[in-house]
Amino acid sequence: MNVLRAAFAIALKDLRVERRNREVINAAFSFALVVLLLFSFTFDPSGEETREMSGGLLWLVFSFAGVLVLNRSFARETSNDCLDALVAAPVPGAAIFLGKALANALLLLVLELACLPVFGIFYNVRWQVNFGWLLVVFVLGTWGFTVIGTVFSALTVNVRLRELMLPLLVFPVTVPALMASVQLTTALFSGQPIAPELLWLRLLVGFDLIFTLLGVALVETLLVG
Amino acid sequence: MSKEPLIAARGVWKFFGDFAALREIDLEVAAGTTLALLGRNGAGKTTLLRMLAALSSPSRGSVTVGGWSLRQSSARARLGIIGHGIWVYDDLTAQENLEFFAGLYGIPKPQPQIDRWLESTGLTRVRHSPAREFSRGMRQRLAIARAFFHDPDILLLDEPFTALDDRAAALLSGLVEQAHAGGHTVIISTHQLREALALATDVAVLDRGRLAFRGPNTPELQAPPEDFYRQFTEQNAG
Numbered sequence: 001m002n003v004l005r006a007a008f009a010i011a012l013k014d015l016r017v018e019r020r021n022r023e024v025i026n027a028a029f030s031f032a033l034v035v036l037l038l039f040s041f042t043f044d045p046s047g048e049e050t051r052e053m054s055g056g057l058l059w060l061v062f063s064f065a066g067v068l069v070l071n072r073s074f075a076r077e078t079s080n081d082c083l084d085a086l087v088a089a090p091v092p093g094a095a096i097f098l099g100k101a102l103a104n105a106l107l108l109l110v111l112e113l114a115c116l117p118v119f120g121i122f123y124n125v126r127w128q129v130n131f132g133w134l135l136v137v138f139v140l141g142t143w144g145f146t147v148i149g150t151v152f153s154a155l156t157v158n159v160r161l162r163e164l165m166l167p168l169l170v171f172p173v174t175v176p177a178l179m180a181s182v183q184l185t186t187a188l189f190s191g192q193p194i195a196p197e198l199l200w201l202r203l204l205v206g207f208d209l210i211f212t213l214l215g216v217a218l219v220e221t222l223l224v225g
Numbered sequence: 226m227s228k229e230p231l232i233a234a235r236g237v238w239k240f241f242g243d244f245a246a247l248r249e250i251d252l253e254v255a256a257g258t259t260l261a262l263l264g265r266n267g268a269g270k271t272t273l274l275r276m277l278a279a280l281s282s283p284s285r286g287s288v289t290v291g292g293w294s295l296r297q298s299s300a301r302a303r304l305g306i307i308g309h310g311i312w313v314y315d316d317l318t319a320q321e322n323l324e325f326f327a328g329l330y331g332i333p334k335p336q337p338q339i340d341r342w343l344e345s346t347g348l349t350r351v352r353h354s355p356a357r358e359f360s361r362g363m364r365q366r367l368a369i370a371r372a373f374f375h376d377p378d379i380l381l382l383d384e385p386f387t388a389l390d391d392r393a394a395a396l397l398s399g400l401v402e403q404a405h406a407g408g409h410t411v412i413i414s415t416h417q418l419r420e421a422l423a424l425a426t427d428v429a430v431l432d433r434g435r436l437a438f439r440g441p442n443t444p445e446l447q448a449p450p451e452d453f454y455r456q457f458t459e460q461n462a463g
Contacts, residue, residue: 017314081310224280
């Protein structure tokens with residue numbers, strides 16, 4: 001079966017299951033809102049310094065909320081041993097990985113777009129100015145974060161302390177993608193053009209490509225013990 | 226063995242840490258065989274069956290189906306598996322579960338097959354209800370439909386009758402008999418000797434990870450469990 005078609009089928013299944021039970025999106029969105037609210041009490045929302053660290057603040061929230069999304073990605077398959085059904089099916093491991101990563105990325109993107117207006121109000125940030133480029137950065141940054149997270153989600157699916165292990169493994173490896181996303185987001189929030197920051201954009205694209213290929217190559221070994 | 230083997234495990238070892246769960250297994254199964262894979266608890270039946278189902282890879286040796294490695298999708302497409310889990314999604318309806326697996330098995334227009342299997346498993350009335358709302362028996366019947374509906378020519382059944390209600394057990398027995406009559410290959414791993422020997426054309430007995438016996442199912446093998454295993458395990462120890 002075509003890898004992409006199988007990946008879409010798996011992603012669609014994950015999104016359908018999530019639409020039914022909303023166990024991930026509700027928890028992640030509530031968590032993100034609480035963190036945004038708590039940070040807004042800590043910093044002076046009108047301060048120039050706050051705006052300068054706005055990108056970092058936002059991606060910190062996205063990363064923590066993202067781990068909640070990633071934790072359930074493969075764990076969802078452990079009920080009724082459904083992961084065995086996926087591994088035994090005549091689809092390549094790459095399709096399972098890409099399908100899972102796609103569903104995770106879409107869920108996280110929905111979460112990010114829902115948080116953005118709230119962030120704008122709490123921190124007095126004009127996020128609409130460069131929204132097109134901001135969307136590009138969100139898509140690239142989220143994909144980079146989720147491909148790494150999906151690989152480690154597969155790796156830790158049968159680990160007892162999965163919820164603790166996953167962030168410990170994911171955050172160090174995603175540092176380059178997060179740094180690039182933070183720099184670009186901060187620049188775009190400040191109303192600057194993207195041109196001086198193109199190096200970060202290239203880094204993000206390169207990171208996404210390399211880790212997507214690595215994930216595709218590694219996942220079968222991780223899933224078949 | 227006179228016929229070319231459809232399934233071949235050659236020199237298979239499986240280690241979990243230092244523990245060897247399977248030791249140098251050489252097992253060939255010809256097309257059309259119904260093989261009862263027997264052994265006491267911990268003999269390695271499930272480990273071997275998981276390997277034949279592409280769910281685990283051998284530490285040493287190789288497993289092939291029709292001459293192909295199980296990492297080939299085309300080899301896995303021939304397998305119908307009932308394992309310890311039921312392999313259905315609780316949050317999807319019966320219809321959606323079968324649609325999803327039809328997609329993974331590359332069945333282009335699956336609706337007639339889905340209708341047929343929902344009908345034969347008695348789930349047509351609840352096809353649009355999530356599996357989590359099903360009774361245990363209904364979930365088991367959905368699992369049977371999921372395993373059979375892509376018309377696999379090799380069935381791998383790990384303790385398939387355990388915890389089945391009467392209706393699901395009768396359904397599964399009928400399907401296994403039909404599969405055998407249709408020339409399909411069946412491997413059943415079970416503790417239920419009488420049922421397994423009634424269905425099987427061939428028998429393989431595992432003892433502490435080794436293949437202690439492999440041969441045709443003959444009337445001499447029809448013995449009570451304690452005697453049945455003793456004849457092979459003593460042979461193996463000797």
